[in-house]
Amino acid sequence: MKHLLSAGDLTADAALGILDTSDELKRTLLGREVKKLPTLRGRTVITCFYENSTRTRVSFEVAGKWMSADVINVSSSASSVSKGESLRDTALTLAAAGADCVIVRHPASGAAHRLAHWLSEAGISVVNAGDGMHEHPTQALLDAATLRERLGDLTGKRIAIVGDILHSRVARSNVLLLRTLGADVRLIAPPTLVPAGVEEWKVPVHHDLDAHLSDLDAVMLLRVQAERMHGGFFPSAREYSISYGLNEKRFAKLPEHAVVLHPGPMLRGMEIASAVADSPRTAITDQVRNGVHVRMAVLYHLLAGEEEKV
Amino acid sequence: MTPRESVGAADAADERTLLSAADVARTIARMAHQVIEKTAVEPGEAPVQVTLLGIPTRGVPLARRLADKIREFSGAEVPVGTLDITLYRDDLRRRPNRPLESTELPPGGIENCLVILVDDVLFSGRTIRAALDALRDLGRPSAVQLAVLVDRGHRQLPIRADYVGKNVPTARQEDIAVELSERDGRDAVVLRRAGA
Numbered sequence: 001m002k003h004l005l006s007a008g009d010l011t012a013d014a015a016l017g018i019l020d021t022s023d024e025l026k027r028t029l030l031g032r033e034v035k036k037l038p039t040l041r042g043r044t045v046i047t048c049f050y051e052n053s054t055r056t057r058v059s060f061e062v063a064g065k066w067m068s069a070d071v072i073n074v075s076s077s078a079s080s081v082s083k084g085e086s087l088r089d090t091a092l093t094l095a096a097a098g099a100d101c102v103i104v105r106h107p108a109s110g111a112a113h114r115l116a117h118w119l120s121e122a123g124i125s126v127v128n129a130g131d132g133m134h135e136h137p138t139q140a141l142l143d144a145a146t147l148r149e150r151l152g153d154l155t156g157k158r159i160a161i162v163g164d165i166l167h168s169r170v171a172r173s174n175v176l177l178l179r180t181l182g183a184d185v186r187l188i189a190p191p192t193l194v195p196a197g198v199e200e201w202k203v204p205v206h207h208d209l210d211a212h213l214s215d216l217d218a219v220m221l222l223r224v225q226a227e228r229m230h231g232g233f234f235p236s237a238r239e240y241s242i243s244y245g246l247n248e249k250r251f252a253k254l255p256e257h258a259v260v261l262h263p264g265p266m267l268r269g270m271e272i273a274s275a276v277a278d279s280p281r282t283a284i285t286d287q288v289r290n291g292v293h294v295r296m297a298v299l300y301h302l303l304a305g306e307e308e309k310v
Numbered sequence: 311m312t313p314r315e316s317v318g319a320a321d322a323a324d325e326r327t328l329l330s331a332a333d334v335a336r337t338i339a340r341m342a343h344q345v346i347e348k349t350a351v352e353p354g355e356a357p358v359q360v361t362l363l364g365i366p367t368r369g370v371p372l373a374r375r376l377a378d379k380i381r382e383f384s385g386a387e388v389p390v391g392t393l394d395i396t397l398y399r400d401d402l403r404r405r406p407n408r409p410l411e412s413t414e415l416p417p418g419g420i421e422n423c424l425v426i427l428v429d430d431v432l433f434s435g436r437t438i439r440a441a442l443d444a445l446r447d448l449g450r451p452s453a454v455q456l457a458v459l460v461d462r463g464h465r466q467l468p469i470r471a472d473y474v475g476k477n478v479p480t481a482r483q484e485d486i487a488v489e490l491s492e493r494d495g496r497d498a499v500v501l502r503r504a505g506a
Contacts, residue, residue: 024412028397038398145493
């Protein structure tokens, strides 16, 4: 593996390899006094975030540091980007500065692919940490790790992705990965928040959340991305919440074993009721915890082994 | 292919069985006796907790068998754990990526224990160096010893085993395969010539 740009690039074997590595890392680090492995000593990982983020950036930084890599954070507001430097020039600067891996988040879809194209020659790995409304593969991996922890093998598991599919890179990456892993995925969203061309995702799209609740192993809620919305996608937050919010009444209709996920940051009272968010059947803090191990596993698979001969 | 002269009990032209299943059982039993003898404490001395840590893959079943024999001979219950050293290897960058094995310490941990690392073959010593590094991150044993089923020589580091099942002089290009019924369906130690 050279880059991690799209969840769709992962074969089932590659995805399961990363998830198994993540499980082992989690068990290895459990209860240890020294949470540090020497595996990536001397490798330099640069995170380059053109969009705000708490959990993803911190999670990558912790993951890199626990593997003993040197992690350097670049944010667009505090770098030459704010002076008008292009993405390509920034990339070449990072390469010249000695990066082994660049982790990038960018508001433009496809930015990570462009970056990988420029950096491949220098032998630098690129990880897509979210590009616009396109993809966020490590989020899909940590969601899968969390689901596997609660539900076991995901083959045939019925998983609904609910909410703002249109603006969500998490949804796309999750659909790609969960399908590769053999899960039975469906999308549930208001018609205005379903992207054009969704039929190519090859998963059913529904509009009535209540009709599906009793038949699910997991519900994955998405944040309503107001910052990407210019115009009326739904009449009001209250109306959205009434139709698609996971309130306590809906929560009670889910099967006993069903898991609730949310990639965060969550809007309590909008997509999810506060009591549901804090229920032990909701795995939101597990997702963050697993995020570190999954990202350690991704860095391990990208950086630890011998470089693949192209 | 040119036929080669067979040496010892040849099962194939390029393969020689060094230990049969019965030999493997006897060797492990002898090693268990040696562990009991060497870790015994003088009357009045504080007892030490002996803990076996098997190094995956074949060190793990070996450690379990050793613990069973020690229990059988002395009645002492010896905790067994596993210690994966993949993340501590010094040759990670020279090989394709490898999957991780599990590291599981016994419930009591290894703090102040006498840890005996168990592996199938001692060769360059690099695995053991990695294991010592891994141990340092997991706790502070009172002492660390090493038990191996086969010592084939060619050390690249100043490392020596405390318990050796069988010393086998080998050429560098030869290959020693330890087979254990838990993984391979039979017990045997086989020497293979290069290219076999």
